[in-house]
Amino acid sequence: MKSLRSLQVMAYLRDRKHCSVQDLIAHFQVSPATIYRDIDELAERGSLRRVRGGVVLRELEEPVSEAAGSTAHFLARINRNSEKKEKIAQLALGMISDGNIIFLDSSTTSLYLARALQKADLSNLTIITNSVLIIQEFYLFPPHYVLISIGGNFTAHLNSFLGKSALDNLQQMKIDKIFFSAVGLQDGKATTFHEEHAEFLRRILPLATQRFLLIDSSKFGKAGLFEICRQQDAGTILSDKKVPIEIF
Numbered sequence: 060m061k062s063l064r065s066l067q068v069m070a071y072l073r074d075r076k077h078c079s080v081q082d083l084i085a086h087f088q089v090s091p092a093t094i095y096r097d098i099d100e101l102a103e104r105g106s107l108r109r110v111r112g113g114v115v116l117r118e119l120e121e122p123v124s125e126a127a128g129s130t131a132h133f134l135a136r137i138n139r140n141s142e143k144k145e146k147i148a149q150l151a152l153g154m155i156s157d158g159n160i161i162f163l164d165s166s167t168t169s170l171y172l173a174r175a176l177q178k179a180d181l182s183n184l185t186i187i188t189n190s191v192l193i194i195q196e197f198y199l200f201p202p203h204y205v206l207i208s209i210g211g212n213f214t215a216h217l218n219s220f221l222g223k224s225a226l227d228n229l230q231q232m233k234i235d236k237i238f239f240s241a242v243g244l245q246d247g248k249a250t251t252f253h254e255e256h257a258e259f260l261r262r263i264l265p266l267a268t269q270r271f272l273l274i275d276s277s278k279f280g281k282a283g284l285f286e287i288c289r290q291q292d293a294g295t296i297l298s299d300k301k302v303p304i305e306i307f
Contacts, residue, residue, distance in 0.1 A: 066192045066218065068097055069106055073137060077115040137167045137192075143275035143299040144171040150297045151175075151238055151273060157182040159235045164260065165190035165219030166240030168273040176200065187232060189220040189259075207232075214255070221259050229263050237267035237294075243281030244274055245306050247290040250283035257285035270294025280306050 064087070071086060072078060083094045098114055101107045107114045116138060148171040155161060155176070163169040163186060173193045176186065177200050185205040188194060194208045211225025239260055241249035249272055251257045264270055264287075272293040279302065287293075296302055 064097065065101065065106075067195055068101060069137065070192060070196060072107060072114065072116050077110070077113060079113040082113070137170065139167075140275050140277055141171075143277070144168045145175075146299045147273050147275060147297050148172040148175040151271060152179060154236065154269075154271060154295070154297075155179075155181065155184070157184070160185040160233060161187065162229070162234050162237045162263065162267065163188045163190060163193060164237075164239040165193075165217055166273065168240045168275065169193070169238055172238055172273065174199075176204075187229070187234065189225055191218050191220070217253060217256055219256070221255050226259065226262050229266060232266075234263075234267040236269045236271060237264060238271045238273055239264070239287075240273045241278065241287055242283040243278045244272075244290075244296075244302070245280050245282040247306070248282070249274070249287045249290070249293050251285055251287055252283040254285050257283075257287050260287045264288060264292065264294075272296045274298050276300040279303060 067087070068083065071083070080091070080094060080098070083098075084091055087094065098107070098109060102109050102114075105117060108117055144167065147168055151172045152175045159181075161184070163173055165188070169188075169190060170192055173186070173188070173190070173196065176184070177196070180201070182203070183205075185207065186200070187207045187209065189209050189211065191213070197206045197208075200206060209220055209225050209228040211220030211228070212222035213219075214221050242252055243250050251260075270293060272295070274296065276299050290296075
């Protein structure tokens, strides 16, 4: 199954928690055989569970068997710590004003912010993103928003476009605010497990007038392999809990 359709099916299910097979067939305009293949693959990955006549989203904290670098792992992370991410998204929403030009990274927390923006009523808002899943949901945003996707090398397990062409596109743009995330915050450093992702964020953070690190409390005291930035360069840290002083 194509990675993009995996993301689309999970995005559709995430908003509904459960749905029938007929709903999926009608929404995606594909054959029953195609949908059943998709369901079987996503069920094997641990992303959803089959029930009579339909599917349901897996429990939020249920572990999946896929490796951390897989597309299935990314899909599972969308629903992990959802209440914390929703709280952070609301905090971030309060930082966005009419007329802003913002960049949303490909993190699952930025996806929650994007979904909050779908329900907001801001004027002259421009959203730039390298997130494939946010791009796939562009049709859900208010029609008066300006939405810009950047090109680059598609990296499925990160749900993003990265690389030189993505950076070149961004460097031509004026950005008021960047919203990004990390896998951990420890010793005053925001980190990730992926070198190319870290390099991409390091290069784009200086492009924005304001920076906002979106990080839930489960990531406090944890660290990835590659540094994104020091705490003092992360801008404003938005979290569901107060950040402990000892991790700085």
